[in-house]
Amino acid sequence: TSAAAAASLRVSASADAPDLSPRTAPYDGDVDVDGDVKKYDAVVCGGGPAGLLTAIMLARKGDPYGKIAVYDRLPPPPSPDDDDAWSDAARFYLIGLGHRGQRALRRFGVWDEVEAASAPVVGRRDWSPDGPKEGVERLAADKPTVTQVLPRDKLVGVLRRHVMEKYSDRVELHYEKEVNPLGFGDGAEYSVALSVSDCVVAGPTADDGAMTPEAQCDVDGAEVVRASLLIGSDGAARTVANEMERVDRERRSRRGALGRLFGSRPFGVTRFEDDNKRVYKTIPVQLPSDWRFDLNYSARSRGSRITFEALPSNDRGTYCALLLMKVDDDMAKPDCDPRDLRAYFDEEFPQFSPLIPDEEIARTAKKRSSDLPAFRFAGPRLCEGGRTALLGDCIHTVKPYYGLGANTALEDVELLSDAIDAAAQGGQTKSAVELFSDGRARDAASLVQISRSMDRPGKVGTMMFVLPLILDSIFHKAMPKLFAPNMFAMFQKEDVTFRQIQLRKRADRLGQALVIGTALTGAAAMTMKAVTMLARAAGVSTGKMSGVVAAAVALVAFARQKASAKTA
Numbered sequence: 001t002s003a004a005a006a007a008s009l010r011v012s013a014s015a016d017a018p019d020l021s022p023r024t025a026p027y028d029g030d031v032d033v034d035g036d037v038k039k040y041d042a043v044v045c046g047g048g049p050a051g052l053l054t055a056i057m058l059a060r061k062g063d064p065y066g067k068i069a070v071y072d073r074l075p076p077p078p079s080p081d082d083d084d085a086w087s088d089a090a091r092f093y094l095i096g097l098g099h100r101g102q103r104a105l106r107r108f109g110v111w112d113e114v115e116a117a118s119a120p121v122v123g124r125r126d127w128s129p130d131g132p133k134e135g136v137e138r139l140a141a142d143k144p145t146v147t148q149v150l151p152r153d154k155l156v157g158v159l160r161r162h163v164m165e166k167y168s169d170r171v172e173l174h175y176e177k178e179v180n181p182l183g184f185g186d187g188a189e190y191s192v193a194l195s196v197s198d199c200v201v202a203g204p205t206a207d208d209g210a211m212t213p214e215a216q217c218d219v220d221g222a223e224v225v226r227a228s229l230l231i232g233s234d235g236a237a238r239t240v241a242n243e244m245e246r247v248d249r250e251r252r253s254r255r256g257a258l259g260r261l262f263g264s265r266p267f268g269v270t271r272f273e274d275d276n277k278r279v280y281k282t283i284p285v286q287l288p289s290d291w292r293f294d295l296n297y298s299a300r301s302r303g304s305r306i307t308f309e310a311l312p313s314n315d316r317g318t319y320c321a322l323l324l325m326k327v328d329d330d331m332a333k334p335d336c337d338p339r340d341l342r343a344y345f346d347e348e349f350p351q352f353s354p355l356i357p358d359e360e361i362a363r364t365a366k367k368r369s370s371d372l373p374a375f376r377f378a379g380p381r382l383c384e385g386g387r388t389a390l391l392g393d394c395i396h397t398v399k400p401y402y403g404l405g406a407n408t409a410l411e412d413v414e415l416l417s418d419a420i421d422a423a424a425q426g427g428q429t430k431s432a433v434e435l436f437s438d439g440r441a442r443d444a445a446s447l448v449q450i451s452r453s454m455d456r457p458g459k460v461g462t463m464m465f466v467l468p469l470i471l472d473s474i475f476h477k478a479m480p481k482l483f484a485p486n487m488f489a490m491f492q493k494e495d496v497t498f499r500q501i502q503l504r505k506r507a508d509r510l511g512q513a514l515v516i517g518t519a520l521t522g523a524a525a526m527t528m529k530a531v532t533m534l535a536r537a538a539g540v541s542t543g544k545m546s547g548v549v550a551a552a553v554a555l556v557a558f559a560r561q562k563a564s565a566k567t568a
Contacts, residue, residue, distance in 0.1 A: 039190045040069045043227040045179040046234030047072030049152065050392035050409040052159035054231050056108050057417050059167040068170055069225070071177040073199045073217065073237060080117050080157040089284040089313040089320040090364070092151035095400070096121060096311065099145035099494050101407035104414045110162050117158050118148035119312040120294050127299035127351065135351070137295070143492060149311045152406065176200060178217040181230065181243040184385035190226040192387050197222035228387060235393040236373065241269060244384045265380045270445070272375040276457040279332050279369035280322045285310055285355050287317040301348035306331065308349055321352070323364070334368035341365045373397045377448040382437040389433035391416060396444040398451040402491065408447060415440050446498040454487065468505070471512050483508050
């Protein structure tokens with residue numbers, strides 16, 4: 001059954017493209033073997049967007065990265081040219097590439113291919129329960145970069161094809177393989193030791209609602225591989241990060257109390273409790289020809305029970321929609337009644353219900369919901385032993401609401417490239433991975449902390465997200481040279497780090513508090529002065545006049561409330 005599931009996800013390339021279907025892609029170069037141990041200049045653990053872009057980046061540098069291996073636990077993705085494979089829009093998770101991701105892809109020579117496989121999104125149309133029937137359209141006219149949307153796996157397919165066509169003499173691709181570090185080495189060449197074992201996909205698959213198939217791996221039949229550089233980019237699996245955490249814990253246990261107290265902070269993964277948990281189901285939508293194909297369509301149901309978010313999976317009006325809901329919602333359960341789901345669409349999303357055939361409603365009702373990732377980050381360092389570094393989702397995991405996860409992972413590759421170049425220039429006392437860690441670790445933490453503050457529920461969410469947005473809008477409009485724009489606008493600024501955004505927003509909050517506090521203090525002083533003058537004119541005490549004024553204010557407020565109730 002596992003082998004059949006793995007085979008079902010393999011799709012052969014088109015006739016005029018390289019064969020991209022084998023589990024282990026062919027490697028045209030030589031591999032040094034010391035006994036039964038293969039040696040590579042670099043091993044990338046994880047064949048997702050960040051992992052493959054890392055391989056491309058290293059291959060472009062040439063020596064000393066002449067032999068590179070990429071390992072991934074899952075089978076290879078379908079060819080990006082196979083329209084049949086991508087016709088099932090609800091099967092693949094969509095990502096939006098903004099300025100961070102586009103800049104990284106452009107820098108390493110793959111943006112033109114990615115853009116050709118993407119669909120542009122220039123704005124959004126939103127429906128709210130009490131809003132206009134036609135919704136509200138907002139075009140991002142002042143946005144410097146047009147977001148390009150495509151399935152995550154199609155992005156992986158484009159990058160994989162690029163590797164095969166351009167760097168098959170340098171890069172070896174292995175699929176259905178799991179990497180586990182055996183040792184991070186002493187800093188010498190080929191001192192990082194790795195165990196590589198075979199894996200097969202084990203259900204459920206995407207057709208059952210799971211966007212990422214699971215894999216089972218045979219660790220008993222593993223082979224040993226050595227590398228001079230190890231990059232951990234395997235997302236939620238975190239095999240490299242987990243081993244770094246174990247090694248650091250063991251190392252600290254051997255220290256004395258003073259060594260643990262005054263030594264470096266322990267490496268670990270900070271995991272936040274998800275107090276605003278949501279799950280989702282996907283459903284395909286084919287837009288009619290008179291709708292725009294370059295918008296993000298969004299609708300909220302009454303009581304915010306379910307949110308409908310749709311992005312284009314191609315430029316022909318085929319959309320994939322997410323139905324975001326609470327874990328305990330009846331619609332989140334597998335095998336819910338399709339008649340109930342259809343009735344809900346008719347009532348809450350009447351603009352979309354006619355666009356979804358009954359078989360898709362039934363399919364969505366049947367499948368189980370998928371979880372959104374929880375917020376977490378690794379730190380305070382992102383390296384181990386001078387020859388191992390972490391990047392991508394395994395160092396900064398966020399929910400995909402604001403398009404930050406995939407884009408930031410691709411930006412990580414840029415920063416790692418800069419660190420490698422800086423270390424190669426000489427004059428550095430630190431290795432490339434240490435320079436990368438110094439430049440990215442705090443930023444990774446800031447990204448996750450900012451993103452989580454924008455996802456808090458109830459009153460906490462109002463205080464940490466809604467109220468700051470309102471204050472930023474007011475203060476930036478009134479004093480643009482003193483106060484920065486809101487968080488969303490800051491995300492669009494190029495060459496601004498998440499740490500800089502975090503510090504700027506903290507400064508803005510302090511400035512806003514000072515302005516508001518000063519204004520309230522001044523208003524209170526003026527009020528007291530007016531009360532004192534009235535008390536003298538009436539020949540009564542200030543305390544008694546204060547009571548009279550307070551009673552008058554309360555009476556006016558009560559009268560206005562009664563008048564509003566009658567009008568309603």
